Amino acid sequence: QLVESGGGLVQPGGSLxxxxxxxxxxxxxxxMAWFRQAPGKEREFVxxxxxxxxxxxxxxxxxxxxxxxxxxxxxxxxxxMNALTSEDTGVYYCAxxxxxxxxxxxxxxxxxxxxxxxxxxxxx
Numbered sequence: 118q119l120v121e122s123g124g125g126l127v128q129p130g131g132s133l134x135x136x137x138x139x140x141x142x143x144x145x146x147x148x149m150a151w152f153r154q155a156p157g158k159e160r161e162f163v164x165x166x167x168x169x170x171x172x173x174x175x176x177x178x179x180x181x182x183x184x185x186x187x188x189x190x191x192x193x194x195x196x197x198m199n200a201l202t203s204e205d206t207g208v209y210y211c212a213x214x215x216x217x218x219x220x221x222x223x224x225x226x227x228x229x230x231x232x233x234x235x236x237x238x239x240x241x
Contacts, residue, residue: 119230132199133237137196145192155206212231
């Protein structure tokens, strides 16, 4: 029910913008987040946004470089990624909490809906 787009190959220091859209239902009352998974590593929290869009949260590794936003009219959640490094390489997943009006969770277990993922590769 979630579809990501915007991944690709980018050089170190470059930027990418990921987008996630709810394909069959809206998530305007649900907290949403981005996770990523690098080869051989566990899926990790990247950034989350509250159902209202008022609150956002970032992992220490991306804070100051990534910006999450949401557009309730279009049912989308975007992740603007700047100053990318090789450490940002991985598959990026969009996730939605199934509970309405929930706070931002940082554990994958707190999210009920997932996209198929989009590959981000940072390499020269």
